[in-house]
Amino acid sequence: MELNKAVAAFAALSQPTRIDIFRLLIKSGPEGMAAGSIAAVLDVKQNTLSANLSVLLHAGLVKNQRQGRSIRYYADMDGLRNILSFLMQDCCGGQSAICQPLIDEIANAC
Amino acid sequence: MELNKAVAAFAALSQPTRIDIFRLLIKSGPEGMAAGSIAAVLDVKQNTLSANLSVLLHAGLVKNQRQGRSIRYYADMDGLRNILSFLMQDCCGGQSAICQPLIDEIANAC
DNA sequence: TATTTAATTCCATATATCATGAAATATGGA
DNA sequence: TCCATATTTCATGATATATGGAATTAAATA
DSSP: OOHHHHHHHHHHTSSHHHHHHHHHHHHHGGGOEEHHHHHHHHTOOHHHHHHHHHHHHHTTSEEEEEETTEEEEEEOHHHHHHHHHHHHTTTGGGOTTTTHHHHHHHHHHO | OOHHHHHHHHHHTSSHHHHHHHHHHHHHGGGOEEHHHHHHHHTOOHHHHHHHHHHHHHTTSEEEEEETTEEEEEEOHHHHHHHHHHHHTTTGGGOTTTTHHHHHHHHHHO
16 A cells, blocks of 8 residues: 555544544444435535545545445445554564554454 | 544544654654654654654654653554544444454554 | 436635744753 | 754745535436
């Protein structure tokens, strides 16, 4: 992963509504949530939510899929794994073998 | 941890130089690095580096300690653990007991 | 085809962030 | 005290981001 992608991912999470969205999607797991439901739960206007979902989408932190009229959004655990791995690369005094498996487990568990 | 702190932490990491700094400090482990050394390694102007270190400091991602003329900076693994925990709260379909220990291990291992 | 629901795009305004030069502060040594 | 080194603080112009209203696209259904 390059620096630019990591920047985009962290920038995506550097806004309260977007953190709320991402946490909500992590909580809702593989079922995900329709954009409209997210807007309702978080009490955010449709267009504002759409813009924020778009940021998370391009940052690789969420995925989406149209389902009839609605579009369902899901947390992208691979995206999360990527930024964590990037951040912790060469940690533990270069012995990143200690941390790396833990990061993988987190992404796989959810 | 409240939302505002998480926002500050992610905002701190949403800038290339600051990611570089944080990764450098993670890599350098408990020994940390003097501000001047960081500036030299990353080829960043002193005042620019100082401003960026300050952002990371207030975000709780790095710690510092004066040592003679220089000020040494260290990655704050507790800070990292906090934002990861916040993000993953209620993950795994509410069974966050699966992820939480992994997050703790990461922070402790380094 | 017309209507309703769902979500996005466009545009304008307000706000926040960035890197930098210049000046200030803190420490250690002569 | 005077000077050099290390780092921070301040002010600023340039750039980026957030938000909401209005218009638009897309899908389902009658």
